[in-house]
Amino acid sequence: MVKKVSLKDIAQKIGVSTALVSYVLSGNEEKGRVGKETAEKIRQAAKELNYQPNHIAKSLKTGKTNTIGLIVADISNPFFASIARGVEDESGHFGLTTIIGSSDESTEKLKNLVDVFIKRQVDGFIISPPDNSEETIEYIISLGIPICLIDRHFNHVNSSYVITDNKESMQTAVSHLLEMGYKNLAFVAYKSSLQHMKDREQGFLDASATIQSKVYKINFNKQQQELNKVLDEILETQKADAIVFATNTLSVAGLKYLTQKGVQIPKDLNVMCFDFSEVYDFFYHPIIHVKQPIEQLAKDSVVALTQQMKDHTIQKKVLRSELIAKTRA
Amino acid sequence: MVKKVSLKDIAQKIGVSTALVSYVLSGNEEKGRVGKETAEKIRQAAKELNYQPNHIAKSLKTGKTNTIGLIVADISNPFFASIARGVEDESGHFGLTTIIGSSDESTEKLKNLVDVFIKRQVDGFIISPPDNSEETIEYIISLGIPICLIDRHFNHVNSSYVITDNKESMQTAVSHLLEMGYKNLAFVAYKSSLQHMKDREQGFLDASATIQSKVYKINFNKQQQELNKVLDEILETQKADAIVFATNTLSVAGLKYLTQKGVQIPKDLNVMCFDFSEVYDFFYHPIIHVKQPIEQLAKDSVVALTQQMKDHTIQKKVLRSELIAKTRA
DNA sequence: CTGAAAGCGCTTACAG
């Protein structure tokens, strides 16, 4: 390993103190009131020696790492991958580096990741929390570490968050189905204490009050089997004329199972999905879906977090989703 | 911000030196030959005060950050998102944290990310390099920083890498098309100096030598327009009976355009794609494709890198891909 | 078995 050049090396080379070098190179020249030519010599030497400041040392001294921890359910899921990309880009603008972890919707894993990230002294967290993780979120808050929840939140936890208008967008979407003439709806969601899930359910219930409808909730852990069972029931017992899926994972998995069973959409039954997926583009019929502004969610959560890092403001932001229900071009 | 508890705090609390505390808490108890009950008292106090070691301080002292930098083209692309997930999981087993960056296939962005990561003192890099980035890769090597390329490499750069058998798998895939009876093939790839791209092309050429065929290469930067133009040409001028796509991005974008144009697969024309995509599951006909072992690529690159971090061994590993050409169940 | 001390590479009051 090539020896790294330090402040001291360049200080020695031109015979000044490390303090001067630090002032000049960190852009606090005025503060140190350094002479113009000295400053120039320092910059010159830094360039010659290819000086790269040691971030670690700086962090230890200042207590800031300029690093944020992002924890999502699964970084390989396109929805969260997009969020990660948005957070990465936006945080770069603030000179922040992002470290990412996947909780797999497990409170246990979340807790471990949080501990690891805290040991690494992250300046703040952006988290899409799994079910039943209030305690861990509150633990972070109790430590005084800035945090912004994204996509999901808990009503009774006082933290910053950036989410979409889950209840309203679901109402709009379901109302659209009613306008189209559907009269017997099934709603497929997860069992969850997370507010976004409750809100989507409430939106469904509100909009479908005047017609026949049924709500199915499955366990995330056994979703494949339970989803299939629920869909069979919807097809055979309830005989619904349209299914509303509450999340992107359920949407894609549900579509796949229906296709496998030979169900024709929308002839036999229509569907309403949540979140965009690239697979819709390849489906034989346009898929009605609620499109959340992922980029904006990511961007705004970084903005909210950096704001909180500065002045401890708690921001709660709700973005609007869009209903995509047009015929394919 | 709640005051963090340090080694010193717990040393003071029970009246021993920080050295002892350090030995006990970092598991080097034997090395410090610490007394059993002292050790117990220390552990007790650490728990009571909820002591979280400061990783930054440790890093400064030891020169190791236990952090690796992963740079891919685009973390929101499912292919790279899967790699990221694999790297994240595997590096966790080694106590390493991963920071991720997206180069967008730009050498300039790669260079910036590398500089940022070096300032953060990453212990090593895993990089899927963009075209013409040899210099940056060699710069990292010249600094003595361990690096493992993934998915792509340069033949004349002596670094560790983990890739798949690009030439062989392409040969196998194209041979399969010949066996199926196709006689006029088009190959769609990027203009690139990257070895994996050359290898895939060579594989195509070798296997299609006995029949009619044509190679099309497009610029990554203007891929949407150029791809469409090339596909039009293939349909109208070459009148190929099958198209071979060289990458996952080209495969999905190509399929989309063909579908849009009303081309029926495989009736009008068949396709052979590279890499799996979830969209295939929703296509009206099974898609023949080469499936790379993404999980294994990710895993092996972390193993190669950690090995190199220990003993400076350079490992070059080639994994086998699988041809998926079965009828849908 | 235990403690005092140096040092990792920075920043930043403080003193001249």
Add this chain to the structure above:
DNA sequence: CTGAAAGCGCTTACAG
């Protein structure tokens, strides 16, 4: 305008 020095929170040879 410039330098000496303390200190961030650890680790680790060294001395007892």
